[in-house]
Amino acid sequence: MSQLVTGAPAERRAPGRFQLGWDVALRLGLLSIVIILAIVFTLTAPGFLSAQNLENNERQMAVIGILAIGETFVIITAGIDLSVGSMLGFSGILAALALGHGMPIPLAIVGVLVIATLLGLFSGVLIDTASLPPFIVTLGMLGILRGFTQIFGNGQQIAFGNSPFTDFAANNFLGIPQLFWVLVVIALVAAYLLHCTRRGRHVFAIGSNLEGARRAGINVRAMTFLVYGVSALLAGIAGVLLTARQAQGDPNAGTGYELDAIAAAVLGGASLFGARGSILGTFLGVLLVQILTNGLNLLNFDPQVARIAEGALLILFVYIDHWRKRRLATA
Amino acid sequence: MTQEAQTSAVPVLAASDVSKRFGSVVALQHIDFEVYPGEIVALIGDNGAGKSTLIKILSGTLAPDSGTLLMNGKPVKFASPRDAREAGIETVYQDLALAPDLDVPANLFLGRELRRAGILGMFDMLDVRAMRTRAQSHLDTLGVKIKSIDQRVDTLSGGQRQSVAVSRSVFWGRDVVIMDEPTAALSVAQSALVIELIKRVRAGGTPVVLISHNLPHVFEAADRMIVLRHGSRVGSLDPKTATMEQAVSLMTGALAATDLRAAAAGEADDRG
Ligand SMILES: Nc1ncnc2c1ncn2[C@@H]1O[C@H](COP(=O)(O)OP(=O)(O)OP(=O)(O)O)[C@@H](O)[C@H]1O
Ligand SMILES: [Mg+2]
Numbered sequence: 001m002s003q004l005v006t007g008a009p010a011e012r013r014a015p016g017r018f019q020l021g022w023d024v025a026l027r028l029g030l031l032s033i034v035i036i037l038a039i040v041f042t043l044t045a046p047g048f049l050s051a052q053n054l055e056n057n058e059r060q061m062a063v064i065g066i067l068a069i070g071e072t073f074v075i076i077t078a079g080i081d082l083s084v085g086s087m088l089g090f091s092g093i094l095a096a097l098a099l100g101h102g103m104p105i106p107l108a109i110v111g112v113l114v115i116a117t118l119l120g121l122f123s124g125v126l127i128d129t130a131s132l133p134p135f136i137v138t139l140g141m142l143g144i145l146r147g148f149t150q151i152f153g154n155g156q157q158i159a160f161g162n163s164p165f166t167d168f169a170a171n172n173f174l175g176i177p178q179l180f181w182v183l184v185v186i187a188l189v190a191a192y193l194l195h196c197t198r199r200g201r202h203v204f205a206i207g208s209n210l211e212g213a214r215r216a217g218i219n220v221r222a223m224t225f226l227v228y229g230v231s232a233l234l235a236g237i238a239g240v241l242l243t244a245r246q247a248q249g250d251p252n253a254g255t256g257y258e259l260d261a262i263a264a265a266v267l268g269g270a271s272l273f274g275a276r277g278s279i280l281g282t283f284l285g286v287l288l289v290q291i292l293t294n295g296l297n298l299l300n301f302d303p304q305v306a307r308i309a310e311g312a313l314l315i316l317f318v319y320i321d322h323w324r325k326r327r328l329a330t331a
Numbered sequence: 332m333t334q335e336a337q338t339s340a341v342p343v344l345a346a347s348d349v350s351k352r353f354g355s356v357v358a359l360q361h362i363d364f365e366v367y368p369g370e371i372v373a374l375i376g377d378n379g380a381g382k383s384t385l386i387k388i389l390s391g392t393l394a395p396d397s398g399t400l401l402m403n404g405k406p407v408k409f410a411s412p413r414d415a416r417e418a419g420i421e422t423v424y425q426d427l428a429l430a431p432d433l434d435v436p437a438n439l440f441l442g443r444e445l446r447r448a449g450i451l452g453m454f455d456m457l458d459v460r461a462m463r464t465r466a467q468s469h470l471d472t473l474g475v476k477i478k479s480i481d482q483r484v485d486t487l488s489g490g491q492r493q494s495v496a497v498s499r500s501v502f503w504g505r506d507v508v509i510m511d512e513p514t515a516a517l518s519v520a521q522s523a524l525v526i527e528l529i530k531r532v533r534a535g536g537t538p539v540v541l542i543s544h545n546l547p548h549v550f551e552a553a554d555r556m557i558v559l560r561h562g563s564r565v566g567s568l569d570p571k572t573a574t575m576e577q578a579v580s581l582m583t584g585a586l587a588a589t590d591l592r593a594a595a596a597g598e599a600d601d602r603g
Contacts, residue, residue, distance in 0.1 A: 197455035198444045201433075205441055208430035215428045216442035217413050275432035328485065 022324060026269050030284045034291060041295035048298055055177050057294050059169070059245055062179035063088075063238045065286040067257055068264035069190045070234030072282045073227045075265050076194070078207040078274025079127065079134040081228065083141035084235040084261050088254030090145040091116045091239030093153045096249025100160035113236045119145070120232020124225035134228075142258070153251030162247065169244035179241055186234065191279035203227060207274025259307075263314040264289050271321050340367050341404045343538050344389065344420065344507045349398030351384055358384040359562045362398070366507055371529065371539045373549040373570075376559035377582050382542045383425065385559070386509050389540070390422040391415030402506065421504030423496050425511040431485035435477060436466035438484055439499050469502050473531055490521025494528055501532050508532060509540040514548060526552050546575050558582055 041048045067084045074081045091112050098108035119141070126137045171178050194200040202223050205213040214220045235254075243249050268285030270277030293306040342365035351359040359381045366372050374382045387393040389400065391409030400407050402418060409415040412422070429438045437444075440462045446452035467480055475494045477487065484492055493513055500508045510529070514522035526548055532539055543549050549556060549570065556568040558581045566581050579585075 192454075196457055198446060198457055199455055201437065201444055201457060202442075204433060205430045205437075208432035209428065211426075212428035212430055213442070215412060215424065216430075217416060218442045275430070 023269070027281060027284070030267065030269070030281070030288065034284060034288050037288070037291050037295060041291065041298065045295050045298035048295060053294070053298070055172070057290055058177045058180040060294075061286055061290045062177070062183040063242050063245075064257065064260045064264065064290065065183045065283065066186055066234050066238040066241070067261040068268075068282050068286050069186060069279060070231035071258075071261040072265045072268070072270050072277050072279060073190075073194065073203060074134070074231050075262070075270040075272060076203050076207045076274060076277045077224070077227050078210070078272070079224075079227065080138065080262070080272065081123075081231045082135065082138040082258050082262075083123065083145060084231060084238075085254040085257035085259075086142045086145035086149065087116055087119065087232055087235035088239040088242065088257055089149045089251060091236040092243040092253045093149045093158060093249045093251055095240045095243045096158040096160050097152060099163065099165060100158060100249075105163065105165050109240055112240055113233060116236025116239070117229050117233045120229040120235075121225050123232070124228035127228065128221045128224040146255070149251045153249060155251060157251075158249035160248070165244050166247040169241060169247075179245065182237075182241065186237070187279055187283055194279055199223065199226070204275050207276075256307075259310060259314070260286075260289055263310050266314055266317050266321075271325075272318060273321070273325055276321075342367055342401065343403060344540075345401040346385070346389065346395075347399050347401060349385070349388060349395045349400075351381075351388060351393065351396050357562050359388075359395075362559075362562075362564050364389075364557060364564070366538045366540055369533060369536055369538055370554040371533050371541055371552050373541045373543060373553035373556045374559065375543070375546070375549060375556055375578065375582060380559040380582070381562040382559055383511055384562075386422065386511055386540060386542060389415070389507075390420055390509055392422075416503065419504060419506035421500035421508050423493075423500045423508070423510040423513055425515065429484050429492060429496055429499075432483055434483055435470070435480035435487075435495055436462045438495055439466045439469065439502055441499070443503065470498055472535075473498050473501065473528060475528065488521065489517050490524045493517060493521070493525050497525060497528050497532070501535070501537060504537060507538050507540065509542075511542045512544065513541070514543060514545055522548065546578060549578075550575065560584055 047053050067088060071081055071084060094112045094115065095108055098111060099105065103111070123134075123137050123141055126132050127134050169177075169179055173181055194203060202213065202218045205216070205218055206220055206223055210220065239254065242253055246253070264285035265277060265282045266272065266285070267288055268277065268281030268283065270282065289310060292309060293303075296306045296309070297303060345363075345365040347363055349359055349362045349364070350357075362381075362385060364374075364385060374385065376382050384393065388395050391412045391414050394410075400409065407418060409418070415422075430441060433441070436459075445458040445462050445465075447456045447458045452458075463480065470477065470480065473494075475491075475498055477491055477495075484495060487495065497508075497510065497513060500510070513529070514525050517525065522545070529539055529541065529552055541549065541553060553570050556570055556573070556578065557564060558566045558568065558578065560582060561584075565584075568578055568581070
C-alpha cells in the first residue's frame with residue numbers, strides 16, 4: 001500500500017515541475033523582453049530616455065495600468081470585461097460635465113466613481129443572476145456606454161477650465177508624475193487584495209472551478225458582483241485621471257483601450273481559462289505595451305503598427321496558454 | 332471492522348419517512364435512513380434508485396417534500412448546503428469539487444480560509460503558514476502521502492485528488508461524512524487507497540455514508556448496507572453475513588423485499 005502511495009506522485013512529478021517552471025519562466029521571459037526592448041529603443045529611438053518622454057510614458061501607463069489591473073481581477077475568474085475602454089470614456093465625460101457645471105471637485109469625482117461602480121455591479125448581476133456570458137454583457141455595455149458618452153459630449157470635447165484637478169495630473173511628486181503614483185498605490189492595494197486575502201483567494205477559486213467554489217461555501221454571486229464592480233471602479237478612476245490629464249472631456253477617450261487592458265493582463269500571465277494571473281505580471285505587461293507603442297512611435301512607424309503588434313502578441317500569448325493547458329491535460 | 336453497539340445508540344444522523352418527487356418522477360418514497368456513531372453505512376442500488384437524491388437531502392442541497400431529518404435525535408432543517416456543513420455534515424460529491432489550479436492547503440481550506448490574528452485579520456489577510464502546517468499534519472494523521480502539498484491539485488493523480496477531497500470532508504465533517512461514489516473512475520490501486528482512507532476515517536470516530544456501485548468495495552469497507560430500489564428502501568444487509576448475490580438480487584428486485592435486520596421491511600416494486 002505505501003508503495004502505491006509513494007509511487008503515484010513520482011510518476012506525476014513532471015507536470016508539477018512544468019507548472020512551477022512555467023510561471024517563473026513566463027515572468028522572467030516577460031521581464032527580459034521589456035529590458036531588451038528598452039535597450040533597443042534607447043539605442044535607436046531619439047529621445048526615448050528624455051525626461052519629457054519618460055514622464056509622458058508614465059502618465060499614459062498610469063491610465064492603461066489602472067484599467068489592466070481591474071481587467072486582471074475579472075480574467076482570473078475566467079470572465080472578461082470588454083467595457084473598460086467605454087467605461088473610461090463615459091466616466092471622463094461625466095467628470096468633465098460635472099466640473100463644467102461648477103460641481104466641487106471631490107463631489108464630482110466621488111459621484112462619477114459611484115456611478116461607474118454601480119454600472120459594473122449591474123454587469124455582475126446580468127452575468128451571475130441572469131447567467132449571461134461575460135463577453136456578451138460587457139460587449140453590450142461597450143456599445144451602450146460609448147453611445148451615451150457621445151450623446152452627453154454631443155460629439156465634442158468638453159472643456160471645464162483649469163483647476164487643481166488638472167494640476168494634479170500635470171504635477172510630479174519626487175520627480176515622478178503624480179498619476180504614476182496613483183497607479184503604484186492602486187497596484188499595491190490590488191496586489192494585497194488579490195494575493196494576500198481570503199477574497200482574493202476566492203477570485204482564483206471561482207476561476208478554477210466555479211461549481212466547486214460554490215459548494216465550498218464561497219459566495220460566488222457576491223464575488224462576481226465584486227470583480228465587475230472593481231473593474232468598473234478602476235475604469236472610472238482611469239477616466240477621471242485621463243480627463244484631468246487632457247484638461248478636457250473627450251467622448252472618444254478610451255476607444256480601443258480594452259485591447260490594451262486585456263493584452264497587458266494576458267502578456268502578464270493572466271489566463272483566459274481562469275485562475276492564473278498576478279498584479280506584478282500585469283504591471284510588466286503594461287510596461288511592455290507602453291514601451292512598444294512609444295518606441296515604435298519615436299521611430300516614426302505608423303501608430304497602427306504598434307496596434308498590429310499588440311493584437312498579434314495577444315493572440316500568440318493566448319495560443320501559448322492554450323497549448324500549456326492542453327499539454328497539462330495530456331501530461 | 333467489527334462494530335457493535337449500533338442498535339442501542341442514537342443515530343448521529345437520521346432521515347424519517349422522507350419522500351421526494353421531481354414532477355411525476357418519484358425519486359424517494361417514505362425512506363427511513365440512519366447512521367450510527369462510528370460506522371460506515373453503504374447506500375447501494377441501481378442507477379436511478381434515488382441514492383444521490385437521498386444524500387442531497389441529507390447534505391442540504393435538496394429539501395424533502397415530506398419527512399424529517401434528525402441529528403442526534405433532534406429534528407433539524409437544512410435550507411442550504413451551508414446549513415448542513417455548519418451542523419457538521421460534509422459531503423464529497425460525485426464530481427469533484429476541488430479547485431485544480433490551487434495547491435493542497437488552499438483546497439483543504441477552500442471557502443474557510445484561516446485569517447491572520449489581530450489587525451491583519453481585520454484586513455482579511457490569509458494565514459498561509461498556519462493553513463499549510465495544519466493541512467500537512469491533517470494529511471499525515473490520515474496517512475495521505477503527497478510528495479509536496481504545495482503542488483497544484485491538477486498535478487496529483489486521480490487517487491491523490493480523491494484523497495484530498497476525502498481528507499477535506501473529514502477535516503471539516505465533525506459528525507458525518509457523506510461520499511457519493513468516491514472511487515468512481517479510479518484504477519484498482521487508487522481505489523484501494525481511497526477505501527483504506529475511508530476506513531481510517533471511521534477509525535478516527537467519524538461515521539461515513541458511502542455510495543458505491545462497486546460491491547467488493549462496499550463489502551470490504553461497510554459495516555451495514557442499505558439497499559434502495561425505485562426510490563424505496565428494500566432492505567438492509569450485514570456485509571459479514573450477506574452475500575453479493577443477495578445484494579444484487581435486492582437491488583434488481585429479483586429477491587423479494589427482505590430486511591435481514593428485521594427493521595422496516597420494504598414495500599418494493601412500486602414504480603413512480
Ligand atoms: N433534478 C432532478 N430532476 C428530475 N428528476 C431527477 C432529478 N434528480 C434526480 N431525478 C430522478 O430521480 C431518480 C433518482 O435519481 P438519483 O440521482 O437519486 O439516482 P442514483 O441512485 O444516485 O443513481 P446513480 O447510481 O445513477 O447515480 C431518477 O429517476 C432521476 O432521473
Ligand atoms: Mg448518483
